[in-house]
Amino acid sequence: xxxxxxxxxxxxxxxxxxxxxxxxxxxxxxxxxxxxxxxxxxxxxxxxxxxxxxxxxxxxxxxxxxxxxxxxxxxxxxxxxxxxxxxxxxxxxxxxxxxxxxxxxxxxxxxxxxxxxxxxxxxxxxxxxxxxxxxxxxxxxxxxxxxxxxxxxxxxxxxxxxxxxxxxxxxxxxxxxxxxxxxxxxxxxxxxxxxxxxxxxxxxxxxxxxxxxxxxxxxxxxxxxxxxxxxxxxxxxxxxxxxxxxxxxxxxxxxxxxxxxxxxxxxxxxxxxxxxxxxxxxxxxxxxxxxx
Amino acid sequence: xxxxxxxxxxxxxxxxxxxxxxxxxxxxxxxxxxxxxxxxxxxxxxxxxxxxxxxxxxxxxxxxxxxxxxxxxxxxxxxxxxxxxxxxxxxxxxxxxxxxxxxxxxxxxxxxxxxxxxxxxxxxxxxxxxxxxxxxxxxxxxxxxxxxxxxxxxxxxxxxxxxxxxxxxxxxxxxxxxxxxxxxxxxxxxxxxxxxxxxxxxxxxxxxxxxxxxxxxxxxxxxxxxxxxxxxxxxxxxxxxxxxxxxxxxxxxxxxxxxxxxxxxxxxxxxx
Numbered sequence: 230x231x232x233x234x235x236x237x238x239x240x241x242x243x244x245x246x247x248x249x250x251x252x253x254x255x256x257x258x259x260x261x262x263x264x265x266x267x268x269x270x271x272x273x274x275x276x277x278x279x280x281x282x283x284x285x286x287x288x289x290x291x292x293x294x295x296x297x298x299x300x301x302x303x304x305x306x307x308x309x310x311x312x313x314x315x316x317x318x319x320x321x322x323x324x325x326x327x328x329x330x331x332x333x334x335x336x337x338x339x340x341x342x343x344x345x346x347x348x349x350x351x352x353x354x355x356x357x358x359x360x361x362x363x364x365x366x367x368x369x370x371x372x373x374x375x376x377x378x379x380x381x382x383x384x385x386x387x388x389x390x391x392x393x394x395x396x397x398x399x400x401x402x403x404x405x406x407x408x409x410x411x412x413x414x415x416x417x418x419x420x421x422x423x424x425x426x427x428x429x430x431x432x433x434x435x436x437x438x439x440x441x442x443x444x445x446x447x448x449x450x451x452x453x454x455x456x457x458x459x460x461x462x463x464x465x466x467x468x469x470x471x472x473x474x475x476x477x478x479x480x481x482x483x484x485x486x487x488x489x490x491x492x493x494x495x496x497x498x499x500x501x502x503x504x505x506x507x508x509x510x511x512x513x514x515x516x517x518x519x520x521x
Numbered sequence: 522x523x524x525x526x527x528x529x530x531x532x533x534x535x536x537x538x539x540x541x542x543x544x545x546x547x548x549x550x551x552x553x554x555x556x557x558x559x560x561x562x563x564x565x566x567x568x569x570x571x572x573x574x575x576x577x578x579x580x581x582x583x584x585x586x587x588x589x590x591x592x593x594x595x596x597x598x599x600x601x602x603x604x605x606x607x608x609x610x611x612x613x614x615x616x617x618x619x620x621x622x623x624x625x626x627x628x629x630x631x632x633x634x635x636x637x638x639x640x641x642x643x644x645x646x647x648x649x650x651x652x653x654x655x656x657x658x659x660x661x662x663x664x665x666x667x668x669x670x671x672x673x674x675x676x677x678x679x680x681x682x683x684x685x686x687x688x689x690x691x692x693x694x695x696x697x698x699x700x701x702x703x704x705x706x707x708x709x710x711x712x713x714x715x716x717x718x719x720x721x722x723x724x725x726x727x728x729x730x731x732x733x734x735x736x737x738x739x740x741x742x743x744x745x746x747x748x749x750x751x752x753x754x755x756x757x758x759x760x761x762x763x764x765x766x767x768x769x770x771x772x773x774x775x776x777x778x779x780x781x782x783x784x785x786x787x788x789x790x791x792x793x
Binding site for chain 2: 235236238239240241242243245246247249250253254256257258260261264269315318319322342343344345346347348349350351352353354355356357359360361363364368369370371374397405409429454455458459461462465466479480481483484487488493496497499500501503504506507508510511512514515516
């Protein structure tokens, strides 16, 4: 096949996808950039007015925006930390079980456990949100009844409630990535350190941890960017961003500015900021991985 | 075998995590079959005293879930077909034929995986409005597809990169056209990877909430996820139907996850 023809085949294969991406991602990103320099309030007027940097000035000076960023960062850090600790622990337990119990019962138990731990990931985010809303319901919810307290979780500790629901749903992601990583460590290394009389902690510290560190770092980075840029469903359904702005995470702020307050210009400026943040973090992650 | 304190402690922690993992879903399922009075009883009853399918009936008689199920299914199937077909083709193109700008384009698509969907919703909304596509299934389908495509390309390209080229080269020598080679030889060998992306695309579309709540205003295009969120109004929360809806919405993804666990975990962990 000639060089020219190879080129054509490649383009032909990629073209439909490119067209789709251009029409519904690249063009919209450009148009949101355009809109961010305009005022557009569809309820008041169908026209757009050029306002220069006004929307960006609003964004830079608004307490609502900086508070939202603070909430989003706090949310990201705490929920990823919980996911990492629980995920790492469970991955270790499962992998240890898998290595040491070669009996049928041990393997079966492992399968059952893995099926259980995959469950939250298979639950849609909105369903996780309503399930946890029920759990934390102050009067007839089971959490208060179990703890014997009377706490209005979603109003007194709204951010914590949202974090619990999200961490519950996303821990399996970290768990299964780490489990796969631990299982790919050659069994001899565990046997060797065991002969030396190492404890469980030493085994983790000197064999498991160094081996899975790179994968863990990548998984956390991806998960953190994901949590920061994509948190929406759980918060929308559980607290709606409230009370006040206590759980108004950044994606929700963009959405509400447009669809609740109909300030599309301001929402566009926020969107540009969000896209810029995600593209910067995205390029760092992807390019680093590709260079390896 | 000795059972030390640490061993018992770790068993205890394991049991605790299993309970925390299962409890919300179990509680939701139990609540969904309790009578309205029992749901509101203080303190809550751990084992249902009443059993009723009333809330499930309500889903269809009061909350239009028949229609919403059809919408969600069409959206999920549409998203899956479009993104898997054009995504796999593109991934194959990127993997086997590099052309000027292909590296840049691929990098952009992969980075696009990180884009905040809520940011993309704003311009897509004005675009859909201009086309008169608001409150249609098509607009929701397009929105989800654009978010899902980078993932499909990512997984499929990783797979194609690991596939030996010899068979395709032999086909080329035999005079088979590249497009025919793709459909007749590459696609059949790629079935495990395709199963993974089909599964993930379907689930992604089924659970989507953002594009549904942004583009849909009536039952004409409303997906189930928006239907469940509409069960809490400013005045009232319909707890019974909401719990039933939660179970109803989770069943398809749960069954898929259990039946195709291998692919599910593979898609989850691939590329890390």
